[in-house]
Amino acid sequence: SILTPELIGALSTANRVLGFVNAPSMMQFAVEKAITCNIDKSVEWYKERRDLLYKGIIDAGLECNLPEGAFYLFPKVPQGCTDFRFSAILKEKLVLAVPGTAFGDSRCVRFAYCCDVDTIERVIPRIAEALKIANEEKEKINYSIEVLPTEVKYVIIDTQDGYQLSPLGYYGDSYKCFLGSELGDIVSSECISNNATYFPDYSGGTSTTVPPKPTKCDDGTADVKQYAKGLKFGYIKDASNDELKQILSRVGPIRGVINYYKDDDMLDRDQGILLQQDQDQWIIARQYIEPNIEYDEVTLYIEERIPFIHADGGTNSKITGDVFYYDCRYPTSETSSSVCECPEELNILSIDAIKDTICVIYCNKKTIDTPEDVCPCPDKKDKASIKADPRTGDKGICSSGSVHMTFNLIKAIQIFPTFAMFL
Structure with missing residues (x-):
């Protein structure tokens, strides 16, 4: 048989879960004989390593809960970085971490500390180096932060909290950066510096205030050139398969996670860039990061298919994700008519928001129903x-x-x- 990416992933997960994580049946027979043994020394052995690694990653700047009975830590990945990307950066530093997606939480990675103290002491500075690299990659959003207002108001739907305020800077989550991209568009890093130390809340920041919105490039002469004008950011939560079909047809591909359920119980999840449907499957682009001799590593997107409903007794699915799109309800003069198509019927165009912006009414196409005010x-x-x-x-x-x-x-x-x- 041919080893496809799906089969390789399934075999890898099965090998890890059945052979290492869950106790094999032979080991359970051995444990039965040793159930009365004193384990105080083993607990102290693990506690020493847990405390050492926990202090190291907290000092490096990662967020993590202190485990009370596990043999691993499960810290959050840096803001703006995926669990797969951060695991790949750690691997470059010879530190092995498992992406949290394998354990149901893509916001985290997993470090096991069932190893020698010397090993933990060696990897702590490497984790700090990997975190620095991940944060440097985040610096590409500087301009999006600088164009934001002094405070950003988050409206929280379906909660009693109403809203919360987030100050200007790197505080908060990636949605603030998306908002900045809407307000100020996207600017090349060759024009505006990506040195995030200009921000007071950034690790290693040297400034006490956020820089003002730039009007010139860093060379002081060239004007700031903006790209992707008119793009909006949308967040989709718990959409059904039928709802997602409509959303994809209106706004295009979505980066998201599909959660598979059997009634109210979640069976599994998958993620990728959802492109379109193919009968009872979603066509997705899945990201793979592979080593490369010339560039150290390359990022690949491979087309795959995943089911609408889980094969193991699944009854429904919910999709959550985000998308950049052109909002044709509120176009600007620069919105392309190839993106927001003009209605052919003049009576429909006359009440459409894109009238007099990107679409022009040509009365030589009028019909017997064209209104006189049009x-x-x-x-x-x-x-x-x-x-x-x-x-x-x-x-x-x-x-x-x-x-x-x-x-x-x-x-x-x-x-x-x-x-x-x-x-």
């Missing part, structure tokens, strides 16, 4: 226009009024003298 009726003296306008017929909206009355008046003048000749 395309005025032709001048009564312009016989050619009257003849060409489909609304000047007997049932058209331009058949009544001054044009129709003029025709009736002409007929009356011709008929009345005829009657007078016979009086």
